[in-house]
Structure formats: C-alpha cells, structure tokens
Amino acid sequence: MTADPTTRTDLAARHGLSAERMPRHIGIIMDGNGRWAALRGEPRKVGHTAGEAALFDAVEGAIELGVEVLTVWAFSTDNWKRPKAEVSFLMEFNRDLLRRRAHELDARDVRVRFIGRRDPPVPRRVRDEIAWGEDLTADNAGLKLQVAFNYGGRAELADAARRVAEDVAAGRLAASAVDEEALRARLYEPDAADVDLLIRTSGEQRLSNFLLWETAYAELVFTEVLWPDFDREELARCVAAYQGRDRRFGGVRQHAR
16 A cells, blocks of 8 residues: 555655655656666666666655655657667566566555557557556556656657547537647546656656656656666655755745845
C-alpha cells in the first residue's frame, strides 16, 4: 500500500522530508545505462539490465514516501534510431521485465499503466504483455506506475490535437470549446496530476521531449548519478531538493517587494 501522506516514514525521516510537502507526481528520465556499462568495459545491454534493480528500488522508495504517481521513461519514440540489435534487446527486455515483475507489483498494490503509442513498430507480443500487465493491476489503489514506452512529448501532443480535430469534425466538440482542458482530456493519461518533480540522472540537463505538457510547472532536479546506481536514497535526496524550493506557479512570494 502507498504510505499514509501524514506519516513520516523512516526514509523521509533520514532525509528530513515533510510528508505534507511530498510531490504527488514524480517523473524520471532514467539516463546513463550505456555510460555505466562503458565504464566497466561492458556492452550497453549490461547497463540496461543493471537498471532494473534501480527502477524497482525507486518504486519501493516512492511507495514509502507516499508518492501518488511515478512516471519513468523506458523507451522513447527517438530510440528507434539506435542500432537494430539494441532496439530488439530493449523490446524483449521490457517485455520480459514486465512478465517477471508484474505479480510483484500487483502484490505491492501498484497500478501499472503504459503511456505512448501502441501501434507498430512495437511488436504484437510486447503490446500483448503491456495489456496483460495493465489488466492484472487495474484494480490496485496504491502507487500508480506510469511507464513511458514508445513515448515522445511532441507525439503525445500531436495525438491529442488529432483527437480534438476528429471530435470537432464529428460534431462531438464545438470548435469554440477547444481550450487547454479539451487538449488535456485527450492526453494519454489525462487524470494523472501534473508532474511536481522531474528527475534526470547521469548529469544531463535537458527534457529531451519528455512529458512536455505535464512538466509545465515541474521542479527539475539533475543528478550526476548514473541510472543503474540510482536508489531510494537518491530519490529521497532529489525530493529534499524539491522541498527546498519556493514554488510560485507564476506568482510572487507573499511578502515580496
């Protein structure tokens, strides 16, 4: 079960975190697998495999902290440009990972959702596994784990805009009613809260087309840690950086001059 947001957990206590100021939605760009492997003289796929433990320790950390939604980027629409062998590995790795871990996530009351395009070139066997994992965990009420797979922020906005155009053309939506909420309602997961905290590992400092709509007012934290070395303690350190900031959403401090 997701931790009670009014309870100060051991992880929160170790890092001086306030339960009342915990981010509802955390997004993570899991970066640095290839560099982690290269530093060890190993092929890139070894880094991807090593990243599995980091992911599930981060999930456990999010549960302990009482985070509502955790979105992780597993495969981008741009990753198809990588060597064919690496793309094939990532397809099978993500399929096998879900098969291995879905029951564990289900037992932890985690609801798994995939966001991104589900049509070819994503193989049918991968799409079937995605649907199975979502169905298995659909009734869970704890942490919502969103896996961005074959995902791009611009692609999501283009798909939402196309749905708006289709609804206007079909008479289901008046052109005069097209506004921000109409577009939001047609995102991949429109009911998820906006991202409060976006973390990118490996020292890179860019969004790279991730959750462009949802991160409009997110706090950005960049950590030098390579993804396979990430864990719940590093997650908590990133949350501590988030809690140390003054979020004004375009406003000013109450006593600012």
